[in-house]
Amino acid sequence: MDTLLNEDEELLRDQARAFLAAESPPSLVRKVEDEGKGFDADLWRKTAELGWLGITLPEACGGTSAPFSHLGLLFEEIGRSIAPIPIHPTMVAALAINEFGSPQLVETILPAVIEGEKLLSWAWFEQGGDIDLDSIQLEAQVQGDSLVLSGSKLFVEGFSDADQCLVVCRSQANSTGSVGITLVLVDTASEGLSSTPLPTLAGDIQHELHFDAVAVPIDNVLGEIHQAGAAAITMFERAVILNCAMIVGASRKAIEMAFEYAKGREAFGQPIGAFQAIQHMCANMVTGVDGAAILTHEALWKIAEGLPAATEISTAKAFCNDRCPAALRDGNQIHAGIAQTKEYDLQLWYRRAAAWSMRLGTSIQHRRIVAREIGIVPGQ
Template identity: 30%
Template sequence: MNFELDQDQQMLADSLRRFLADHYDFESRKRIIASDAGYSPEVWAGFAETGLLGLPLPEEVGGFGGGAVALMSVMEALGEYLVVEPYLPTVLASRLIAQRGSGAQHEAILGPVIAGELKLALAHGEPESRYQAAQVATRAEASGDGWKLSGRKQLVFGAPMADKIVVSARTAGTEGDADGISLFVVDAKAPGLKMTAYRTLDNQRAADIVLNGVSVSSGELLGDAGNALADIEAAFDFANTMLCAEASGAIRSANADTLEYLKTRKQFGAPIGSFQALQHRMVDMFVTQEQMRSMQYLVCSRLDTLDDAQERARIASGAKIKTADACRQISQEAVQLHGGMGMTEELKVSHTFRRLTLIGQQFGDADYHLERYARLQDAA
């Protein structure tokens, strides 16, 4: 299998890295996360100008038709620079709208998304769901020619910046049923929607959402009512694959920073990088880095060609297990090799530690995916 990027993918990766080098150095990132908005409108406009927002969307809705392989180098660069802009939440929500939405919804929502005028978020997880996609208690009751949504959503990444939120709600069945789950596009400022925003451990912005009889029209329902679970699960498998690529970039950054520190920090009159015990630990970190890079190429290429939902889920869970293990190893080793300095706000490695820690938890932790992988393996 050819693990080299093609010319267009390499040009995009190089262009994005140049853009981030100019606009997203560590000091600029500090200013962005300290701002009230929690993201940079200038950087978001740059993403739109370079085509990143249209990259994962089909050509028929104005995008570039890119899949997991096309986004792989993008996510890797975002991980390397610890970008906090809500790129992945917008990608996930916009792909669901592209898959399930009508032509009118495509025109009204996806065009502005591609132009950088709209930001999206996906609200699915709930307080009792524990990563189980079918555990949806939020209800959507028919009301006139529309629906009324009531329930709670938890840890909605990108929600504080979002203009519209794709919300899952149950139109039939009871909590835990595979059937009966629907998706709606809800205005972030809709009456009855209460949002409690906060910073996450890694300085991204997220929110808990309470829906208290939020009215939406029939035109805000995505696709047919009651059959959205398969698309939601596919979106989460795609998300975990993208997190694998993002983790690969963050790991490379952590390794580079740690190696530079070992070369410059002196003890007993010699760089600590000359100590054999530390060299062995650094070698292990670079081996993990290369394993992650190889895995992201393989998983992304498989995801773009698979039609079997169970095999897709098995591969995504396997990738997340390895990603979570690698995130834990590299984040902890990088901080330990930096000593006490590794936990200070002034060093990028402490922020990389936080992002890698959260990547290991997003869209299912290692324990959840290990159980899921074993179940799917037995069923194969």
């Protein structure tokens, strides 16, 4: 693969960076967080007008059918600006609907998503926080022309503002692994569905969902009932690598802020960047973030080419989880105590990158996937 950006990719990156620098300053991020809003509606409308919400979705629905790698670049810039918009949960669900949903669901849901009129979420995690399909225990029973859900989900992002949530459930009793898995789109206002807010380090709100015999039309099932194990894994992998892109973008911006500070902050009559200890720290920061970017871009490229990418996705996530927060901690150390004050902007990036690195699987969980994919441990 070629890790260098081509002309189209550079243009997309530069336009996105310029737009977000103007429209998503730290003051907006602070405002949304302080007011307890889920997102900034005006910024969301503008991203829809730019076509970002349809960047990899079908032209027939109003999208552009661009390569998946373009979406990854866009997410990297959104992470760089820590833009307060629910693009991650919405696009994760939209991509799954596009790939696995019925023509009716695609035609009904995606045009509204692309126009910015419909927000989506998705729900995977349950008690224990595991990322394999054995962890999925939310019960789904077929009753007539409905699927009835009972149980709970954790760490659901963007739920309070979403119109619908794509839920991974187990529709065959006593099944394990990928057997008996179903993907179903649930209206967030459904009778019997309630939620408990879970404030996060990033300043956003995740939710715990409670399903008390929630009836969902069978027509809202993606693909075949009981047979969505592979589709669920694909959705999860897309979510993971887009999360990596956001971590890389936020980390890159944070270390650049640290470098600028090291050039201007003086001690003993010279910039602190003149001291070898600070120089080595900065070099390590670049090494970590560059490595995370290369691994993330490789996984994005393989997905765009239609190639298997499970190893590359989990490699990128394990590396991002370890090295990007380490780089940001070094950036905090370069700034010293001021980095920890609420009034200073660096903490906005640190908290979000740190929180994102704790989502969608730990380094250990993703290393386990890599070990399985390269044949060191038996597959499931």
